[in-house]
Amino acid sequence: MDVRKAIYKRRSVRSFKQKPLDQQVLRELIDAARVGPSAANRQPLQYVVVTEPGLCQQVFDCLKWAAYTAPRGVPQPGFTPTAYVAICVKKDLALAVGAKYDLGAAAQTILLLATAQGLGTCWIKTMDAPRLSQILAVPEGVELDSVVALGLPAEEPEQVDLEPGQEGLEAIKYWRDDKDQQFVPKRNLADILFWNKYSG
């Protein structure tokens, strides 16, 4: 899939078909993250890919989903993710702040390539990290940071543009309509792009 198409097609998905994912596709996601940008090329990230159904349920129970649309925005029974990528930081390799940037880039790489492969994704930072670290046997010296949930999408959230100048917390809350369609508001380009000098 074309890069631009994947960028615009990627949306957080929270409803998945119950079909196992191809292990080779998942391996390719991590290989893609592997060659991504890294502060001072330190490459402190490691990945645990979870596909075993019992473990997937345990991971699911540690995650906090969809602040604005809970409880309906949380994956319903029979529509939960069928795989997860837990992104971890090997602390002895990480620079003070660099790992957070590497993490953002790695997660977006995984999201875009997964989207191009027809998968739905949701990148989640809010979780019971101590409990999940125990479940995945994350060793000393490694920090579990965030999780990408994956599966064949059973919904297609839609992006909508805000008006120029539209501000405030209410404006950016995603929502579901009465047909259960999820909508995600994004700020107008006029509010975030400046040429040569800041005029905002």
Place this chain on the structure above:
Amino acid sequence: MDVRKAIYKRRSVRSFKQKPLDQQVLRELIDAARVGPSAANRQPLQYVVVTEPGLCQQVFDCLKWAAYTAPRGVPQPGFTPTAYVAICVKKDLALAVGAKYDLGAAAQTILLLATAQGLGTCWIKTMDAPRLSQILAVPEGVELDSVVALGLPAEEPEQVDLEPGQEGLEAIKYWRDDKDQQFVPKRNLADILFWNKYSG
């Protein structure tokens, strides 16, 4: 360009042809970053795109390049970037840690779409941020975070895989050979990917 191809083609470029970039292409990069993932959909990022040659020189003077291969790894006179994207955080919109993740994802989105458009990129965090903030007239309440340098590439750095278990700071230092070709070592997939539970 296919997503996977862009992911593997993207490398930090530090030598550029002196041709101005198309404004519409640059606008599309920011629009792509705009629709990227954002913690709680807060969208705290703003972008200053610098193309004016005098300003480009001033931006260049604020950046610190290529720790491992300086001075040759620094863009030489006549081969400096022809545009920059300064990525900024609007502090009243940012969650405590969320903005760093948004930043990483936004930067990678810009890097991948730019690569797909035939541009070379280098994402730089080490800089004289107070001086650059002043040059770009970044207002109170906004924090300049990092810069993506852009231009038509005048070099093609090459990725090489480390052996499994190859560790240490020497292993991950990128280098230039006697033909001035840049090589970038990346960790072996065997060292970063675990299935279902951590075994590292």
